[in-house]
Amino acid sequence: MxxxxxxxxxxxxxxxxxxxxxxxxxxxxxxxxxxxxxxxxxxxxxxxxxxxxxxxxxxxxxxxxxxxxxxxxxxxxxxxxxxxxxxxxxxxxxxxxxxxxxxxxxxxxxxxxxxxxxxxxxxxxxxxxxxxxxxxxxxxxxxxxxxxxxxxxxxxxxxxxxxxxxxxxxxxxxxxxxxxxxxxxxxxxxxxxxxxxxxxxxxxxxxxxxxxxxxxxxxxxxxxxxxxxxxxxxxxxxNHADLPTTPVTTEASVEPDHRLWPDPTSIRTITGFLTNLAAVREVSGLTQQEVSRRSAGRISTGTISRLTNRGALPAAWNTTAVYLAACSVPDDQIQQWHRTWQKLRNTATKTQEPFTATPQGSTAEQGKARRRFSALWRGRDHRLGSAGAEAPEGRG
Missing domain, CATH: 3.40.50.1460 (Rossmann fold)
Structure with a gap:
């Protein structure tokens, strides 16, 4: 492979x-x-x-x-x-x-x-x-x-x-x-x-x-x-001759399970995590506007831009999960992304390296984010909260 x-x-x-x-x-x-x-x-x-x-x-x-x-x-x-x-x-x-x-x-x-x-x-x-x-x-x-x-x-x-x-x-x-x-x-x-x-x-x-x-x-x-x-x-x-050249616009055409997504299991560094996170949208063929639309407005184009161009590991997970799901990354791969994020976060904490450029937010906010993420996996709440609500900036 x-x-x-x-x-x-x-x-x-x-x-x-x-x-x-x-x-x-x-x-x-x-x-x-x-x-x-x-x-x-x-x-x-x-x-x-x-x-x-x-x-x-x-x-x-x-x-x-x-x-x-x-x-x-x-x-x-x-x-x-x-x-x-x-x-x-x-x-x-x-x-x-x-x-x-x-x-x-x-x-x-x-x-x-x-x-x-x-x-x-x-x-x-x-x-x-x-x-x-x-x-x-x-x-x-x-x-x-x-x-x-x-x-x-x-x-x-x-x-x-x-x-x-x-x-x-x-x-x-x-x-x-x-x-x-x-x-x-x-x-x-x-x-x-x-x-x-x-x-x-x-x-x-x-x-x-x-x-x-x-x-x-x-x-x-x-x-x-x-x-x-x-x-x-x-x-x-x-292979850029093989990547989509136009944005995907219909739900029927955005089931790219056959596409070769970035492999989160091969990521070892924060730089690798951020680089591959940006590559996900490239492989999906979606514009930032289309990713935002597919997230039902839970993440804006500005949030997507900050997420894929940031210089540090997201401090929390919920925004990254919504982004990956909106790009049509399969659920099992999103779980692998989550495990890689946790591993890098733990490593950064042990070495006292910064893994986010902004505060994580309150404990209550973190608990709410975890509950929302759990709901995503159970498939019981695809809204992750009220329509149009966006995860706080800097929370990943």
């Missing part, structure tokens, strides 16, 4: 070299870094908090790469994503090296040995790793490489899905005048626009197969991939 990583427990390090002293320059790499960082932090991909995505552009020496990579690897407990764009070299010992601005083709010490990066991945507490290598091979800089051993084999790491561009020339990797390199450009297009007829989640195996077809059709070298354990099932985003 394909899964999306928890953005709050995941980290990404994007490394790229566009300027070289002794190798062909790759100006499109700079655009790659900017676009990929924005995408990973945005709604079209993993929705990672901006501080969780580190960009290292034109690092002057290996230490400039290794230090932020070590930090990200230590912080990631769900998924660690590492991306490199630039020249890939093979040293005299047939080991992969990543070229830096001052790399000299005949001096291996001036590049970043992939084995160093690989060791950090192996030592990371992250359960899953993604390695994306958009490496250019210039005939003058390549050195030697075994014909039977490709880039993906060179870079394999246990517990990792590795996706590598297998480009032999500068022209194939970065066509003149193009904004992005061929491989990264195709990857960005896939995440932004989706794959018509594809699965609800764009897992790495699906992305790899689509990129092979796309790049081959464009007469570009096709990528290589290696999967260790279950890395192929990890997704980089939802």
């Amino acid at each position: 394909s899964v999306l990583p928890d953005p709050g427990a995941s980290r990404a390090v994007l490394i790229g070299t566009s300027r070289y002293d002794h190798l062909e320059r790759l100006p499109a790499v700079s655009n790659n870094l900017t676009a990929l960082a924005d995408l990973l932090s945005g709604p079209l991909s993993l929705r990672m908090p901006t501080p969780h995505v580190t960009v290292v552009e034109n690092p002057p020496d290996p230490a400039t790469v290794m230090n932020p990579l070590r930090q990200a690897a230590a912080e990631a407990t769900d998924t660690l994503l590492v991306y490199y764009a630039g020249h890939g070299l093979i040293d005299p010992h047939d080991a992969l090296a990543l070229a830096l601005p001052h790399t000299h083709p005949g001096r291996v010490e001036t590049s970043l040995a992939y084995d160093w990066l690989r060791q950090i991945l192996l030592d990371s507490p992250a359960q899953r790793h993604i390695v994306l290598l958009d490496c250019c091979y210039s005939g003058r800089a390549l050195g030697r490489m075994s014909a039977s051993q490709g880039l993906a084999d060179q870079a394999a790491v246990e517990g990792t899905f590795l996706l590598a561009a297998s480009a032999e020339t500068r022209t194939a990797l970065a066509p003149v005048g193009d904004t992005h390199t061929a491989f990264t450009g195709a990857l960005l297009e896939t995440l932004r626009h989706g794959i018509p007829g594809g699965p609800p989640l764009l897992d790495l195996e699906t992305i790899y197969r689509h990129l092979r077809l796309t790049l081959e059709a464009r007469a570009h070298p096709v990528p290589q991939a290696r999967n260790r354990n279950t890395g192929a099932r990890l997704a980089l985003g939802r």
